[in-house]
Amino acid sequence: MQTIEQPKSLTEQTYDILLNAICSGEFEPGERLNQDEIAASLKVSRQPVNSAISLLKANGFVEDTGRRGVVASPISPEQFLSIYEFRSAVEPFAIRLAHERKPADAAQEAEMMLKRGWEAVRSNDPHQQIAVDFEFHEMIYTWAGNDTIQTTMRTNWHHIRRSMAVVVRGVVSADTSWTEHSRVIEALMQGDVERAEDEMKAHIDRATAKAVARLLEVNAAPSEVP
Amino acid sequence: MQTIEQPKSLTEQTYDILLNAICSGEFEPGERLNQDEIAASLKVSRQPVNSAISLLKANGFVEDTGRRGVVASPISPEQFLSIYEFRSAVEPFAIRLAHERKPADAAQEAEMMLKRGWEAVRSNDPHQQIAVDFEFHEMIYTWAGNDTIQTTMRTNWHHIRRSMAVVVRGVVSADTSWTEHSRVIEALMQGDVERAEDEMKAHIDRATAKAVARLLEVNAAPSEVP
DNA sequence: ATTAAAAATTTCGTATACGAAATATGTGTT
DNA sequence: AACACATATTTCGTATACGAAATTTTTAAT
Structure with a gap:
């Protein structure tokens, strides 16, 4: 591949x-x-x-x-939502595959990743936060060993990144996000797939909710007239 | 969009x-x-x-x-499998969304589609069969109202089509496929999402199994030496 | 006859050129 | 001044041109 x-x-x-x-x-x-x-x-x-x-x-x-x-392209809330909706199915599925296929050193890798996540939160740099957030999810895709997931999500991620940068201006509460990431990893490392999937699903849903809230907030704000 | x-x-x-x-x-x-x-x-x-x-x-x-x-690109069984694996998660999800969002005239549309499917089976033309098969699934994506699913699957479908045409040479038992499609639609029209999802999942899994069997069959056949 | 080196050819990536359509500017008329 | 129309300019899509690297063919040496 x-x-x-x-x-x-x-x-x-x-x-x-x-x-x-x-x-x-x-x-x-x-x-x-x-x-x-x-x-x-x-x-x-x-x-x-x-x-x-x-x-x-x-x-x-x-x-x-x-x-x-x-x-x-104009940024449409519809597209943004469609990607998040899509993720809400794909990400838990990736978890399921990762459970079956993750490498032996997954735990260490995850630990390092979580550390970097919290560092990014402390850094207060939205770009950094968005980047590491993607790396976390990409790590899962890699463990899942499914190239279609990886390729598909990479493109989608650029769209998400754009919405974040252009519309939302900044990451959506990165701190709670990494608490959620930790929960996913914890369940996965304990071998509890069901819970890991649920945690991931919940994570995506919460992220969606927050992003939508920000989106509405921004859209509600009056835009300048030329 | x-x-x-x-x-x-x-x-x-x-x-x-x-x-x-x-x-x-x-x-x-x-x-x-x-x-x-x-x-x-x-x-x-x-x-x-x-x-x-x-x-x-x-x-x-x-x-x-x-x-x-x-x-x-060389055709790799890995890529082929990764797409089918991907579909096994996405297609049932599309069913779930379609259940919530399908238009009022979905039943008629489905009926016509099934009819065309059976016609394609009778026609014995693999290209026709592959085309109508995609149209069926695309109909579901459209009902699902999620553009990301639609776009993603369209590209994937070309890869599948290629494997079919190049490696498998022909569609994989189109007749059972349309029996399965009918089951999905039946459950969906009765409003039984769970069953519709399960039928779709089963459909993809069976299709995968058959495709893999064909793939192994073809790979097992000795290739000519230059 | 093999092999090695040199020369010729192919073929790609990128630059430049060209024609047409879209947009901007100007001119004249009321 | 406001509009209609003509003319100039911009800017795109596509064609052609060019240089460099890869590949093939030729030539020469053992």
Whole structure:
């Protein structure tokens, strides 16, 4: 399943840079992406920029407007919710698989991860918190040994990250999140799959609830008129 | 969530054509994709071909070889299994959502779909059977009203289709499949979610078992020596 | 006849060029 | 001033061009 490690092409590098720019909010939802400007600022030709934009479009990070060019996709609460809903089924399933397949040193790995999680909480850096949060869940996916889960969730995560960065501006109560992560790991290490699944389900549901609350809060706030 | 309908660009058209060529087995696993040849045969320049290949790479249908260019990805039983495993969690979940959200005319729609399914079985055309099978499941995803499920599954389905066409060569006992589909719908229409979920789970598990059996059968057959 | 090195060819990634459609600017009319 | 229409400019998608790396073919040496 692993591909040969190639030095990244300009197209891929451009994709990574643009994806990050979109997810971090440098491009606001609805903002147009000008190929010439991007090419100039990255000091590449328009060719890799154009290709990268096709990739972004395929993954839903930009979209056509019916006019010229593309814009960073508007963030829809619907999409955000659909991802969380999706996770509420997939994450507990990943736990079940992880229970069956986790490696011998899973406990140590988990301990280190939880430590890093709490460090991130203390750091008060939202970007750091979002990053480590994903690493925690990715660790579970890896234990689950199912490549489809891993690939699928990685793309979804970028969408979540974007919503967090752009709409919610910051992570949603990272401290309670890591308490919940700990509970999941505890149950999993004790071999109690049912409880581990339930804890994960509860974790996702609580995260959803909080995220939705923030979303409504932000949407309720009056937006400036141009 | 729906994007504005644009007349498809050459890049997108090329992507669709190549994806289909790969999934139908016109390009065998491991076979190289020559950009010049493809461009010439489609009567376009190499530019859209190059872009399309980037898209295929991102979705795992072709991969780098460490040498020049890309090849149609080898089909790994692992990937095939990982998709089925994934489905065994997602499909029952889609049923649960569909139960809550299916439209008023779901019953009629289902009836027509089942009818088409049986027609496909009678037709004895594997391509037709694979296509209608997907349509059935896609109908459920649509009822489920979760765009992430729909998008994710569409890509996965191409991978499944490819395995079917290239490795398994034909659909796996389509007739029992539609008996199972009928059972799912019956339970769903009676409002018995639990049973509908179980039937769907059983359906996927049986499909997996059959596909795996075919896979082993094919792999066991001695391959010709060059 | 093998093998090694050199030269020629292929083929990719990326840059540049071009035409068309979309958008912006200007000009004239009322 | 407000609008209609013409003209200029921008910007995209795609074609073509170019340089470099990979691959094949040729040539030369043992």
